Amino acid sequence: MKKDKLVIPDHNTLFATDPYVKQREGKKAFEAPCSEQETAEALAYSKSAEYKDKNFARTSLVVNPHKACQPLGALMAALGFEMTLPFIHGSQGCTAYFRSHLSRHFKEPTPAVSSSMTEDGAVFGGMANLIDGLENSVALYKPAMVAVSTTCMAEVIGDDLQAFISNARQKGAISEELPVPYANTPSFSGSHITGYDAMLKSIISTLYTRSGIEAAPGSGEGTGEKLNIILGFEPYTGNFAEMRKIMAAFDTAYTFLGDHSGNFDSPATGEYSYYYGGTKLDDVPKAAYALGTLSLQKYAVKKTLEYIGGTWRQQTVGLSAPIGITATDRLLEAISELTGLPVPAELTEERGRVVDALTDSHPYLHGKRVALVGDPDLLIGLVQFCLDTGMEPVHIVCSNGDNGFKEEVEALLASSPFGAGATVYIGNDLWHMRSLLIGEPVDLAVGSSHLKFAAKDAGVPLIRVGFPVFDRHHLHRYPLIGYQGALNLLTTIVNTVLEGLDEQASGFNHDLVR
């Protein structure tokens, strides 16, 4: 095998070879390119304070935002339920994009169908497409539930989903037995997290209403149903596993309202099924018997929590991503309070081990200046982790955060001396972040793969956390929450810092022991 080894350079090295370098230079004769001086000046200008001011004065232009649109979240919510086919009503290109986007992050299939509306749909409405689409998709993909969300097109022309679905039943395209929850998820409002919320609420309320069950909070205690748990728009399948582990330690029954970890982490066995895992449809109405509902993404599932607190009259506890020791302590306290069970000893012991790890690594974390990007609940978790470990958040950018989020983060920052140097930006994008990273440098950037461009321009190492992570493999399979998640994040961060020390070592300080 070795002796016929051929050297085959690919795009990583091929274009650095002489013939291609010459080609690149030669091509410029036809490009009417900017001169090197112009480019150098523009680069320098883009790093200036003046540029930063102009960048922040933008009122309409959005460059590299850190948010996606509603139906993407609706699709993820649908895949959290047993044998559920996401159905997106509108132009078909949207569905192709959502499927690609989620598959690039999870490295997993993303089954979803579109009603494939075209120009005549824009004129006459999309009812025929919706009805045919339901009939075809049920025949081919045999779902137990179809979850319908909408694209901009269907929303702008004002398609009436309720009437259309009801007509589909009347025409016999789908049976009365098939639940078809629907949510209006136009891309011109909210973001992927609001779309997640809208679909989740619709699925829960539809299944509940259809069941005829009467909400009776706490009555399920006898049957073991104590707690409902909502993870939300969760990019980490590992976080579901971590919650399972925690709940197993509490030894109490619970229901995940939305669990896409099966669909986004299915085994390769030689056979493919469209549906893996998910919350059982029968379990959804029964969740109305539980004592309470706990969410780990309160900003992502606002409306769902309102519904559960209102219609189901349940106690709801909305947390944000429990990242780090303090936030995980709070999570366990919340579970303990909701269920009346003590915090299990094994989790306390695990806590001790992870705190031990933090004490080992704290010299390399302390005082490190950090920039953070992500969804609101993730950011709250990350800020808490920084404050736990002596890292100092500096720039916090949230493209899809609201004023309530901003106030909460600011209050959290104010609670610690390590938060004193931070500024929270809502509605801003990663081009703003570029100016921030260049103007006021930090040691580490924490965020999704989309942050890699700004991080590179500023020469800051990127810790990939959140959604989407396209350019690293399997990170989503490891938990970010709970004590284990704290250890995982700590390990990534401290080793990135240590890697940096090795890279920058001048010689004598290329230390063997750190």
Next chain:
Amino acid sequence: MGLDIEANEQLIGEILKAYPEKARKDRQKHFQVNTPESINSCTCTLKSNMKSRPGVMTIRGCAYAGSKGVVWGPIKDMVHISHGPVGCGQYSWGTRRNYANGMLGIDNFTAMQVTSDFQETDIVFGGDKKLEVICREIKEMFPLAKGISIQSECPVGLIGDDIEAVSKKMAAELGIPIIPVRCEGFRGVSQSLGHHIANDAIRDFIMGKRELAETGPYDINIIGDYNIGGDAWASRILLEEMGLRVIAQWSGDGTINELAIAHKAKLNLIHCHRSMNYMVTTMEKEYGIPWLEYNFFGPTKTAESLRKIAALFDEHIQENCEKVIAKYEAEMNAIIHKYKPRLEGKKVMLLIGGLRARHTLGAYEDLGMEVVATGYEFAHKDDYEKTFPEMKEGSIIMDDATAYELEELAQRLDIDLMGSGVKEKYVYHKMGVPFRQMHSWDYSGPYHGYDGFKIFAKDMDMTVNSPVWTLLKPGKSGLRHKEGAGL
């Protein structure tokens, strides 16, 4: 081993039984088994470029994807606004791998997501005023941008915005070309109309607008190469080695200047015929520039194409052409010598875009592989007519095949390799079928030209013969690819 025409026709019939009557009748028209007759006379009874059935899980995209994602997006010195809500631009940000030299955000704006991020108020009151401000802000943020294109998303066309008027006004104000492109996703039935709309916008706003200081007898254009993983560069090098002068690359690593001077060329070479044929026929009509479709996948087709190209020039070029082919011969033989024994007889199925489903056939054949079924997402009749003669008797040719159909076919044909896109990829991993993404080259490439074929061969071998496929089922009985696995 020949493929059985009747058996495959029956197989398609069985697969389509799962559909409700109306959809089944429609889907039937999108399959054809290759017969001696269709090979010889290119008789294409297969229907294409028609609406997808709702709810079937089509793998198609939309007109915006065809325009912004394919044609306009790679033009590196322009800023392309994804005009409308945030999603379209977000999902198409940096995912196509159309490489471009330059400094991102300074003089190269390809892997960026520039959007007007429409909100409810923009839908209600219209987005034209906002678009004006956006153009000004682009000029301020990106002073070296040589132009702006406005890539319309669905709502823009539905709410009646006048982006043409805004473009005209702002182009005059800012002194750079601003091009409105009406590529709303609901137009047409796939990416294909988006290509056409994008081509028309190039024709109307940029084509023929600039001069080339010096022209020569060997000036040519590369049209329809999007430089995925560096494809256009691996192609250009061969043409230049042959003594030709490439004056424009459309549109991979392209510039607005190259769009504007291309009419000065003596010949248009078109690779992706589907997405840019409109331009070569337009330039033929307007400027009398002849054009030639070429195929740089695999050494056989590459040599064939190089000779066809050279034949349009003088002896000097023809001699060079032979020298170029000879120069790479030993390298190509070494590649084939190494990989062919490992890939010989492996069965391949493809479902890709509008060109590669036929253009890559030769490359697979150079490696001894057999394409048993192939099809396109958005091809037209002429693409299919060119496909039948390239395929073996009894092979299956399909149009806009759905996820269900592809999965059934893969199993029933017992294929050894599937080539399609990222939406399909992981399904086949579950099934234990080796898979390559044939849009993005699965983060590899280039695949064009001689340098590209080496990588192509290595990648196909790596995928088909990876030992990971033998791990799917515990125990020896679970091995899917018994012979050759992991060697």
